[in-house]
Amino acid sequence: xxxxxxxxxxxIAHIDHGKSTxxxxxxxxxxxxxERELKEQMLDDMQLERDRGITIKARSVSVEYKHGNTTYQxxxxxxxxxxxxxxxxxxxxxCCEGALLLVDAFQGVEAQTVANGYNAFDHDxxxxxxxxxxxxxxxxxxxxxxxxxxxxxxxxxxVQKVSAKEGIGIEGLLEAVIEHVPPPTGDPAAELRAMVFxxxxxxxxxxxxxxxxMEGTIGKGDKIQFVRAGSVHxxxxxxxxxxxxxxxxxxxxxxVGYVICNIKSLDMIHIGDTLCLNKSEVExxxxxxxxxxxxxxxxxxxxxxxxxxxxxxxxxxxxxxxxFEFEAETSEALGFGFRCGFLGLLHMExxxxxxxxxxxxxxxxTAPNVTYEVTKKDGTEMRIHRPQExxxxxxxxxxxxxxxxxxxxTPGEYVGAIMKLCNERRGVQQSQEYISPTRMMLCYxxxxxxxIYDLHDKLKSATRGYGTMDYEIIGYQAADLVRMDILVNxxxxxxxxxxCHRADSQVRGRAVCKKLKQEIDRHMFEVAVQAAIGxxxxxxxTVRALRKNVTxxxxxxxxxxxxxxxxxxxxGKKRMKSIGSVDIPQxxxxxxxxxxxxxK
Amino acid sequence: MTMPVPRSAYxxxxxxxxxxxxxxxxxxxxxxxxxxxxxQALQMELETLGAPQEMETVFLGGGTPTQxxxxxxxxxxxxxxxxxxxxxxxxxxxxxxxxxxxxxxxxLFQEYGVNRVSLGGQSFDMDKLTLLERSHQxxxxxxxxxxxxxxxxxxxxxxxxxxxxxxxxWSADLDSLLIFRPTHISTYGLTxxxxxSFWSRFERGDLLEVDEELQRQFYIEARQRLSAAxxxxxxxxxxxxxxxxxRHNQAYWFGDPYFAVGPGAASFVNGYREVNHRxxxxxxxxxxxGESPVAESELVSGEELHREVLVFALRRxxxxxxxxxxxKTGVTIESLAGDQITKFVNQGLLRWHDGRLCxxxxxxxxxxxxxxxxx
Numbered sequence: 001x002x003x004x005x006x007x008x009x010x011x012i013a014h015i016d017h018g019k020s021t022x023x024x025x026x027x028x029x030x031x032x033x034x035e036r037e038l039k040e041q042m043l044d045d046m047q048l049e050r051d052r053g054i055t056i057k058a059r060s061v062s063v064e065y066k067h068g069n070t071t072y073q074x075x076x077x078x079x080x081x082x083x084x085x086x087x088x089x090x091x092x093x094x095c096c097e098g099a100l101l102l103v104d105a106f107q108g109v110e111a112q113t114v115a116n117g118y119n120a121f122d123h124d125x126x127x128x129x130x131x132x133x134x135x136x137x138x139x140x141x142x143x144x145x146x147x148x149x150x151x152x153x154x155x156x157x158x159v160q161k162v163s164a165k166e167g168i169g170i171e172g173l174l175e176a177v178i179e180h181v182p183p184p185t186g187d188p189a190a191e192l193r194a195m196v197f198x199x200x201x202x203x204x205x206x207x208x209x210x211x212x213x214m215e216g217t218i219g220k221g222d223k224i225q226f227v228r229a230g231s232v233h234x235x236x237x238x239x240x241x242x243x244x245x246x247x248x249x250x251x252x253x254x255x256v257g258y259v260i261c262n263i264k265s266l267d268m269i270h271i272g273d274t275l276c277l278n279k280s281e282v283e284x285x286x287x288x289x290x291x292x293x294x295x296x297x298x299x300x301x302x303x304x305x306x307x308x309x310x311x312x313x314x315x316x317x318x319x320x321x322x323x324f325e326f327e328a329e330t331s332e333a334l335g336f337g338f339r340c341g342f343l344g345l346l347h348m349e350x351x352x353x354x355x356x357x358x359x360x361x362x363x364x365x366t367a368p369n370v371t372y373e374v375t376k377k378d379g380t381e382m383r384i385h386r387p388q389e390x391x392x393x394x395x396x397x398x399x400x401x402x403x404x405x406x407x408x409x410t411p412g413e414y415v416g417a418i419m420k421l422c423n424e425r426r427g428v429q430q431s432q433e434y435i436s437p438t439r440m441m442l443c444y445x446x447x448x449x450x451x452i453y454d455l456h457d458k459l460k461s462a463t464r465g466y467g468t469m470d471y472e473i474i475g476y477q478a479a480d481l482v483r484m485d486i487l488v489n490x491x492x493x494x495x496x497x498x499x500c501h502r503a504d505s506q507v508r509g510r511a512v513c514k515k516l517k518q519e520i521d522r523h524m525f526e527v528a529v530q531a532a533i534g535x536x537x538x539x540x541x542t543v544r545a546l547r548k549n550v551t552x553x554x555x556x557x558x559x560x561x562x563x564x565x566x567x568x569x570x571x572g573k574k575r576m577k578s579i580g581s582v583d584i585p586q587x588x589x590x591x592x593x594x595x596x597x598x599x600k
Numbered sequence: 601m602t603m604p605v606p607r608s609a610y611x612x613x614x615x616x617x618x619x620x621x622x623x624x625x626x627x628x629x630x631x632x633x634x635x636x637x638x639x640q641a642l643q644m645e646l647e648t649l650g651a652p653q654e655m656e657t658v659f660l661g662g663g664t665p666t667q668x669x670x671x672x673x674x675x676x677x678x679x680x681x682x683x684x685x686x687x688x689x690x691x692x693x694x695x696x697x698x699x700x701x702x703x704x705x706x707x708l709f710q711e712y713g714v715n716r717v718s719l720g721g722q723s724f725d726m727d728k729l730t731l732l733e734r735s736h737q738x739x740x741x742x743x744x745x746x747x748x749x750x751x752x753x754x755x756x757x758x759x760x761x762x763x764x765x766x767x768x769x770w771s772a773d774l775d776s777l778l779i780f781r782p783t784h785i786s787t788y789g790l791t792x793x794x795x796x797s798f799w800s801r802f803e804r805g806d807l808l809e810v811d812e813e814l815q816r817q818f819y820i821e822a823r824q825r826l827s828a829a830x831x832x833x834x835x836x837x838x839x840x841x842x843x844x845x846x847r848h849n850q851a852y853w854f855g856d857p858y859f860a861v862g863p864g865a866a867s868f869v870n871g872y873r874e875v876n877h878r879x880x881x882x883x884x885x886x887x888x889x890g891e892s893p894v895a896e897s898e899l900v901s902g903e904e905l906h907r908e909v910l911v912f913a914l915r916r917x918x919x920x921x922x923x924x925x926x927x928k929t930g931v932t933i934e935s936l937a938g939d940q941i942t943k944f945v946n947q948g949l950l951r952w953h954d955g956r957l958c959x960x961x962x963x964x965x966x967x968x969x970x971x972x973x974x975x
Contacts, residue, residue: 523969524947524949524962524966524969524970525947546966546969547812547813547815547816547965547966548789548812548813548815548816548819548965548966549965549966549967549968549969550789550819550836550964550965550966550967550968551791551836551968552787552788552789552791552836552837553788553837554836554837554852554853554912554915555661555849555852556610556852556858556860556865556866556867556868557626557860557864557865557866557875559852559866559868559873559908559912560866560873560875560896560898562971563908563911563975566911566968566971566972566975567972567975569972570972570973570975572972573972573973581943581947
């Protein structure tokens with residue numbers, strides 16, 4: 001295939017703006033898949049993605065399309081639509097020359113539209129704005145055109161108006177792709193350099209690596225190496241997704257496809273890595289990063305017997321998702337479990353959901369925390385993944401937390417509410433601008449911990465669902481942070497410790513104690529629930545001792561009934577965790593997560 | 601643990617004049633028309649025993665056995681006399697509604713050897729009786745004690761913790777009862793159970809449960825007053841003058857076997873705990889159709905049974921003699937629940953006293969919270 005007849009492009013959009021539907025429609029329109037084959041959202045092949053209606057893992061697919069007298073190969077590179085996967089998005093965009101910036105005709109430009117749009121600009125992609133869902137009664141096409149113009153400087157003439165659902169405007173869109181997206185450059189005769197932009201694991205064939213050939217040619221039987229991973233393999237098969245795996249003899253500069261070597265774990269495939277021929281001295285492609293886990297939490301089997309099963313289940317997940325990591329840890333309260341690292345909060349939810357779907361283990365999850373940095377007075381630098389690792393207050397010279405730049409897009413009337421939310425969370429305003437006469441974009445720097453704690457939920461309620469947000473990590477800043485411990489009758493419950501801002505500690509401590517008081521059954525003695533920073537108690541609640549609990553009648557017929565009741569209570573107690581002599585129900589461990597109304 | 605032949609029998613008579621607001625027992629109110637078919641069914645159920653069984657204790661409970669008309673009651677007594685003949689010195693109890701006690705009924709009791717009457721008196725306080733929806737007058741209770749002079753043992757039930765009740769009211773109630781020196785007293789804190797009209801009122805907020813602290817005081821008050829008056833607190837809810845402890849109920853708490861007939865009746869024979877259908881009409885139609893009236897049946901054996909014996913025997917305030925326990929179950933208390941017991945001893949909820957394991961007063965007050973750990 002002549003390079004001039006190839007177009008590589010992505011669709012980028014805010015969540016729910018119809019990206020997957022549009023991709024499906026392109027496949028259908030070009031005859032790549034028949035209507036009968038077309039399951040809704042062809043490209044989202046994970047069950048979970050279908051459940052959530054969002055794309056998590058990128059997929060790519062090659063379609064042939066005849067325009068005029070020429071047959072073009074269009075390579076659609078699907079990108080994940082969430083901030084947790086920003087790095088994956090940026091690698092996928094590196095493999096494209098163009099992007100369809102998809103905007104919902106009613107929702108208009110939203111936070112992720114802006115983030116993804118700017119990302120595409122950064123990669124010097126040709127951008128084709130597409131307004132979707134124009135068939136809807138409440139579509140406000142003209143206003144959205146204006147928003148796009150205001151935000152990205154793209155004029156009306158360039159905007160494609162479609163309905164992916166109804167198949168309106170698809171032909172014009174394909175023409176625009178062919179005309180406006182430049183063909184890839186790169187010399188098929190040069191030394192091989194290919195970008196790894198995704199991978200997935202096939203039970204029978206092992207790792208399947210997605211590549212874009214930047215320079216040179218790769219063929220079946222080549223001996224190749226991954227530059228960053230430093231591993232060497234034989235190419236067993238190469239091909240393209242149409243969308244089924246379709247083997248071919250070679251992939252040339254400019255083409256997108258897959259490589260199968262005999263690789264047993266995705267651990268060895270690094271997104272952003274460079275693939276070249278073995279013993280090649282070629283310069284690796286720029287932009288590679290190790291995955292950055294920003295959110296950590298503990299996962300414990302609620303029944304200690306299930307530890308092995310949980311470990312196996314996590315291992316299986318890791319094969320498919322190298323960006324997730326886990327290591328064994330022990331908690332006095334929860335026993336044996338794992339500390340798990342995720343790219344972000346959504347990533348954490350996805351992994352948990354998959355765990356639940358793919359294994360039977362009943363889980364206890366501890367409160368998620370971000371990765372902190374500490375400089376100790378002796379000069380030691382530490383990265384803190386869990387509260388227990390925080391050194392004694394006296395040993396800390398500087399305690400730093402990750403800061404994110406958050407873009408909010410909201411109808412004008414909610415600007416005040418968003419500012420209030422950000423100010424309460426120690427946000428620093430960066431900018432504020434109108435993107436259309438009625439909608440505004442606000443930009444704040446905020447601690448990531450605040451964002452994962454409750455910002456998204458609070459934003460949705462403060463803006464009645466109209467506000468959207470997106471964020472990127474901009475670095476670490478020092479703050480007055482403390483580790484808050486929870487004590488039950490004087491015993492520290494390690495799994496309940498959290499790191500928070502000193503100014504918030506009392507409010508949060510009180511909220512946690514209150515919640516715990518509700519969750520802990522009354523015992524035969526008084527139970528003190530306290531929050532503490534170091535040795536200083538900052539909040540306390542008391543679970544009163546039981547004073548009277550004695551069944552009166554217990555004769556012949558009552559024996560079975562009472563026994564069943566007490567046996568049920570006994571089973572309940574077995575599932576609780578015992579700290580000292582206090583039985584703490586598993587629900588209580590989620591109490592620290594409770595945002596409740598107690599905060600502010 | 602070998603299972604001896606039952607030496608106790610329970611007969612359930614489900615009829616009541618009306619259902620009291622707090623009652624969730626197997627009773628049926630205002631259906632005197634069912635008496636005949638009930639007696640017919642009871643006879644058929646008894647016939648499944650094959651042959652008469654000699655008993656040390658028989659307990660006729662309800663409902664209200666005395667709701668049966670005299671000739672019906674006589675037929676019931678005849679059935680029992682045939683199928684459950686008593687040993688000499690046996691204990692033969694009937695539960696009675698104070699309104700049903702008269703010379704005729706007492707004569708009937710005597711004729712058939714009933715030597716223990718359990719009166720559903722509940723209170724001497726008119727306000728309490730009204731709230732509890734009991735239809736007798738305090739003065740009727742006084743008459744009952746006079747009429748029952750010839751019965752060797754008379755027990756009365758007293759309820760405490762009725763909404764709005766004060767400690768002074770409760771003390772007065774206890775004093776009123778002590779005037780008659782009954783041989784036995786059962787006293788219960790009012791519990792508001794699902795399926796009662798009190799429950800719906802409670803859910804609506806029309807009925808307030810007595811504060812836990814006050815309930816505790818009521819219970820302690822009963823313990824103190826009755827002990828001072830020479831009563832032995834021998835089980836969570838039961839007090840007796842020495843020698844008048846209810847032998848029938850002790851069989852339940854010692855894990856001994858017992859027969860039971862009638863709707864909702866629970867038996868324990870050959871290791872099986874069985875409960876008959878609770879609905880009187882279902883019970884009758886099943887038995888008359890030649891079917892088994894049993895609704896639930898479970899085999900209780902091994903450790904489960906040993907733990908059950910441990911828990912129910914510990915509800916007796918004299919506690920457990922470890923030798924007795926070993927003889928009964930073939931295992932030691934130590935091997936069964938040693939760690940847990942040590943923990944409770946350290947927490948002051950159980951104690952070793954004269955070589956027996958007993959509840960302490962504090963343990964007694966919260967004993968229901970102990971059992972889940974021991975079962």
